[in-house]
Amino acid sequence: MTDPSGETVVDIARLRRSCGACALSQLCLPATIGHEDMPKLEAAVRQHRPLDAGRTLFAEGSPFNELHVVRSGSLKTVSVQSDGTEQVLGFHLPGDVVGLDAVAEGQHRCTAMTLERTTVCDIPFNAIEDVARRVPGLQRQLYRVISREFVRDQEHLATMGRKQAPERLAIFLKSLSDRRRALGLEPLELTLSMSRSDIGNYLGLVIETVSRLFSRFQDEGLLTVQRRALRILDYDALARLAAGMNDATEGSRQRSPLR
Amino acid sequence: MTDPSGETVVDIARLRRSCGACALSQLCLPATIGHEDMPKLEAAVRQHRPLDAGRTLFAEGSPFNELHVVRSGSLKTVSVQSDGTEQVLGFHLPGDVVGLDAVAEGQHRCTAMTLERTTVCDIPFNAIEDVARRVPGLQRQLYRVISREFVRDQEHLATMGRKQAPERLAIFLKSLSDRRRALGLEPLELTLSMSRSDIGNYLGLVIETVSRLFSRFQDEGLLTVQRRALRILDYDALARLAAGMNDATEGSRQRSPLR
DNA sequence: GCGCTGGCTTGATCAGGGTCAATCCACGGC
DNA sequence: GCCGTGGATTGACCCTGATCAAGCCAGCGC
Incomplete structure (x- = not known):
């Protein structure tokens, strides 16, 4: 801002x-x-x-x-x-x-x-x-x-249809990072220009869920975030999460969305 | 088919x-x-x-x-x-x-x-x-x-993000009907060319939910459906449901999705 | 006729994430 | 300094819709 x-x-x-x-x-x-x-x-x-x-x-x-x-x-x-x-x-x-x-x-x-x-x-x-x-x-x-x-819209559509909340946020953050890389900007450190409310709205989640997920990702060592400042600590883990393989994250309970 | x-x-x-x-x-x-x-x-x-x-x-x-x-x-x-x-x-x-x-x-x-x-x-x-x-x-x-x-994709995106399951199916059926009308075909009587599984996948719902909703809509007098044959009995009610005003449907508990 | 198959329906159970509510924090005005 | 405001965080609770499981029905091969 x-x-x-x-x-x-x-x-x-x-x-x-x-x-x-x-x-x-x-x-x-x-x-x-x-x-x-x-x-x-x-x-x-x-x-x-x-x-x-x-x-x-x-x-x-x-x-x-x-x-x-x-x-x-x-x-x-x-x-x-x-x-x-x-x-x-x-x-x-x-x-x-x-x-x-x-x-x-x-x-x-x-x-x-x-x-x-x-x-x-x-x-x-x-x-x-x-x-x-x-x-x-x-x-x-x-x-x-x-x-x-x-x-891009079709990819977002697939996200909204099939994915769990954590995957959605991971996909969103990974996409932000990837787009920055494509622009030649630092991909792991960025300022979120949109509010939590915008993010939630975009991903089909309420603001509280977005907030909780940021905290959880932080606890799990994926990233640090304070207000709008985001730093991705473990890009690979984020990418794995985005791809649907919620590995170390929470034990091993593999849960295929929508069968 | x-x-x-x-x-x-x-x-x-x-x-x-x-x-x-x-x-x-x-x-x-x-x-x-x-x-x-x-x-x-x-x-x-x-x-x-x-x-x-x-x-x-x-x-x-x-x-x-x-x-x-x-x-x-x-x-x-x-x-x-x-x-x-x-x-x-x-x-x-x-x-x-x-x-x-x-x-x-x-x-x-x-x-x-x-x-x-x-x-x-x-x-x-x-x-x-x-x-x-x-x-x-x-x-x-x-x-x-x-x-x-x-x-059309953007409209579908909005559906996936904001809407409850009954609204999603109502929007889908209304859209099918409207598109038939635009083509000059009978809008209230149609054959679903896609399976329940396709519908569910498209709407981000599992097949069981789609099936239950068809039954419920039938109980409420919105439509009749047997296998692929669909007849819309109350287009206006379907349209109201699609628009998010779940009126007569289930009492009065107005529930605004995602606030 | 019989049984098989695949799509669909219906029921019981469970959990992901929405709702409600309290609190916190950064910022700006005065 | 103080308070007000608006965004963000965290907790407790509960509902919608996914999961698991059993059955139903139409069509088809034999």
């Missing part, structure tokens, strides 16, 4: 740079574009100034105009259910594209909210369609990025 | 027809294409002969070449988890597109299997990309169809 020391400064410096120089270019849309086509893409992309924590990037029901790419910071997407409760659909880190849900109906099906000070690139959908038509590599990459989000 | 009387005959007759004449054209890719561009699309689409129940359309890990549109019948998509258990990701009815998960990595992330005698159209992805580049309407419609699947 706070922006400790240098990280933000670096981002501000990057703001003036192009897609070609962007640290995320391998994950983001320019990935497979040749040098000659880069200016066409860059013409379509708009940069934003950083948003403070808790700001709404787009709201459920609002008209769809552009896709957004997270450049630094993080977002959550939430949707309000018919019974009035909120559902956290996902957390979005640098390199992620948000706004795809809106393409079908022309209006957003969820609300995107910053969890900390966050910078995004805005890409008007019309513009990207035009450029994509002329640059086949971009077209393909756009499909790929969309599909990536799709796969 | 069986093909009772005339329905299949009609489908065979349709097989020879074009996208333009297809009953699904409003839901499928041709939706927003002008007459002049239709032949370009049709050139890319291949028709298949009907597949029997239990056949694999594509398997997890196999290379990605084409998208598939369900024309008649139904499919399920399943993915094998790290612990070896299967997860049913979705059921796909006429008009649905399957295979999108594979665009990101170039190989399928799930297996698609027919639940009954089923006809699909195959669309090589290369071909559709080419045509889409020259026909902006198709391009946009392709995005829309992709996004539609995306939204």
Whole structure:
């Protein structure tokens, strides 16, 4: 939530740079574009100034105009259910594209909210369609990025259906760590930008269960956590737990979820 | 699973027809294409002969070449988890597109299997990309169809996270009914093409719970079900239950899931 | 007819995790 | 300094739905 020391400064410096120089270019849309086509893409992309924590990037029901790419910071997407409760659909880190849900109906099906000070690139959908038509590599990459989000949702679906609470939290934490590694960031030490309540909501657990599990993981030497600061002590054990093999954890009672 | 009387005959007759004449054209890719561009699309689409129940359309890990549109019948998509258990990701009815998960990595992330005698159209992805580049309407419609699947997954996610077992089954049955209505089919009387086990797996419930809930819904006069034959008697009550207001159902104990 | 098989139903029991409630802790205002 | 607030933690209790187990029913081979 706070922006400790240098990280933000670096981002501000990057703001003036192009897609070609962007640290995320391998994950983001320019990935497979040749040098000659880069200016066409860059013409379509708009940069934003950083948003403070808790700001709404787009709201459920609002008209769809552009896709957004997270450049630094993080977002959550939430949707309000018919019974009035909120559902956290996902957390979005640098390199992620948000706004795809809106393409079908022309209006957003969820609300995107910053969890900390966050910078995004805005890409008007019309513009990207035009450029994509002329640059086949971009077209393909756009499909790929969309599909990536799709796969991530399906993995989350499997988590929600089959897994016990401890596995769910382990999967979540492992995924956070893995995504940080993919971004070239320290994977074992991180600041949770979302509240316990967001985590619980996302995983289909109540806040008390999340809290208890953090304490238990800590007792078992998997990690240390104080408020938002998380340090993973035993990544392998966390990964094993996430994979469903709750080994040393609690004796040997192997329990296959849903037979 | 069986093909009772005339329905299949009609489908065979349709097989020879074009996208333009297809009953699904409003839901499928041709939706927003002008007459002049239709032949370009049709050139890319291949028709298949009907597949029997239990056949694999594509398997997890196999290379990605084409998208598939369900024309008649139904499919399920399943993915094998790290612990070896299967997860049913979705059921796909006429008009649905399957295979999108594979665009990101170039190989399928799930297996698609027919639940009954089923006809699909195959669309090589290369071909559709080419045509889409020259026909902006198709391009946009392709995005829309992709996004539609995306939204459906997100809705299912919310179901798995927040809802109690009875709500989950009610949501599932209501959705089946609604999708039939959208296809112009009788919405209140239908044959479940998937087993109890598939339903339970999809909803994150064990088979016994699904069975008990069917019995309970029957006792409450919501529906009748014998084997695969389902008749919805009180759609509104089912819809209320799906929306989280378990009214008459069991007295008045209002229980908000997850606060 | 008979028995087998596989899918489905129903009952009894148990525990994972939700609910309720008290407390703690960090932070900010005054 | 003091208190208020909101997020987080911990404990006691109990309900929903999973587990274990027995039976039912339809279809099929012989």
